[in-house]
Structure formats: C-alpha cells, structure tokens
Amino acid sequence: MSQPREIVPGATYLITRRVVRRHLLFRPDAAINQLLVYVLAVSARRYGVQIHALCAMSTHLHLVVTDAQGVLPRFLQFFHRIVALGTKVLRKWEGAVWDHETTSVVRLLTHAAVVEKIAYVLANPVAAGLVRRAREWPGVKVDVDEIGRGALRAARPSAYFNPKNPQWSEEVTLQLALPPAVEQHDADGFRGQVASELGRLEAQARAEVDRQGGRFLGAERASKISPYQRATSFEALRERNPTFAVGRQQGGAWRTAAAAVRAFRASYHVALEQWCSGVRSAVFPAGTWWMRTFHGASVNDVVHAT
Structure with missing residues (x-):
C-alpha cells in the first residue's frame, strides 16, 4: 500500500511519468509534439494548473507545475489518459503506453528546489547524451527565457480528437507561468539562476560524455529513430520515490x-x-x-x- 500524499492548493511539483519498458513512443516528431502540447494545454486550462517548465523525452515526460486549486490527481489522471489514447492512435500501438510504476510527484518546497528541478528538467536531453545543449532538443520543451513570459501553441491533432466535441478547441495556447514564489520584478533574476544551474548541468554532462569517449546522438537522428525501439542505455531501478525536495545545502529545510x-x-x-x-x-x-x-x-x- 502506498503512503498517503498531501495535496495542498498552491503547491509546486516536479512530475515524471515513464513510457512502458522504455519504448521510444514519444520520439520527438511533429505529430507527437503537437499531441503533447495540445493535451497539456487543454488539461492545464481544465484544472487550473500552472505550467512552469517541461521536457518531453522519447521515453518519459517531465513537468514542473503549480496546482493552484489542489486537484493535482484529477489533472494527472486526465492528462495521462488523453496522452496515452492519442499516442496509441498516432503510433498504432497496442497495449499500455505508460510504465506500471506510479507517477513520480515531488513537491518543491524552496526557491532553491524550484531552480534546481527546472534546470534538471531542461538539461535532460544533454544528460542523456542526445544533444550538446538543451535548446537543440527537437522535442517539446521550454527554453529558460520563456519561463513566465512565453507560450506554446498547438492546433487540434487530426487523430483521435472529435472536432464536434466542444472540449477539443481548434487551437490552444499554453502560457508559461512563473512559479508563485517568484515576483514579477524578480523574474529576470530567477531566469538567470535557472540558466546558471542549467549551464552547470550541461557542462557536467558534456564532460561525462567526453570522459567515456562517446558522442552525442544529435537532434536529427533522435527525431528519426523508430518509436518502437527501446532505450538500451543503463538505467538504475528507482530505489525510492521522494515526496519532496528542498535543494542542495538546505539541511534545515x-x-x-x-x-x-x-x-x-x-x-x-x-x-x-x-x-x-x-x-x-x-x-x-x-x-x-x-x-x-x-x-x-x-x-x-x-x-x-x-
């Protein structure tokens, strides 16, 4: 039996959900990018969830969000269900889309935790050895400069969504919000902190690839690989599912x-x-x-x- 999770209106979270058996079903092509943006925008509007950062990897999704109304389970249920149904149609996929493990939901309790986890999300393609810089990733993502002032837009995908159903708008816009603890006049400073942490993570990842004598896959190859393949790189099984994060050197918190x-x-x-x-x-x-x-x-x- 899993432990009870506290759901508090206004809490900010890092959310991660993985594809079944590490299949590359979310390979970054135009169709899957459109689906993910569209469903996320519809889901966020429906449940009043603010989106701060995201990165769609081929085998998993990362989001940093604020649950303004305290309905996070409803949001996740709807978002993950519609993404799975749309993916099954796009990929002509039989069976489950999501891994059997529960969604990882980590509450971010400090400013430092928000900065570090957003940078972690954006650095994922570099850490995975796919591209040398986060901005080169062809999948759905947020650039640092877009946090709190940018937007993602998508037309309704032709597959799965009934144009006669009023809940599926013809076009949607997803505004990228600042985390609630960041004042508007501090927005540039916050983005600067995220950019600095992202730069550190990118440099660390490049150094590790060089140390191992490897090469980055590159955006073009990443977007053309078969979505039915599975990732073969080593991935340690998750030994624990953290409930919260406070950031480095925040022992008291x-x-x-x-x-x-x-x-x-x-x-x-x-x-x-x-x-x-x-x-x-x-x-x-x-x-x-x-x-x-x-x-x-x-x-x-x-x-x-x-």
Missing part, C-alpha cells in the same frame, strides 16, 4: 519538511484506522484528498506550514 511529512502520515493513519472501524466522524489531516473526494470524509482544513 529538509528536516522541517521530513517532520511535516511524518506528522501528516501519522495523523492520516490514525484517522484511517478510526474510519475503517466504523467511526465516520474521524477527521483526516489537511491535505487529504482521496478520502474527502471519494468517501466524503471530514478533513481538517488548517494547513500547517512545511
């Missing part, structure tokens, strides 16, 4: 956050035991989503700072 997570889980399990024993007046801690949404359980709406 980490201890505070860890204590808050333990307190939430302890309170949740006490309430769940009461509920399972028939006590329908049990009160779950603030941030409880599943029990409130699907069982109408009472939830303490006082959110404690983390």
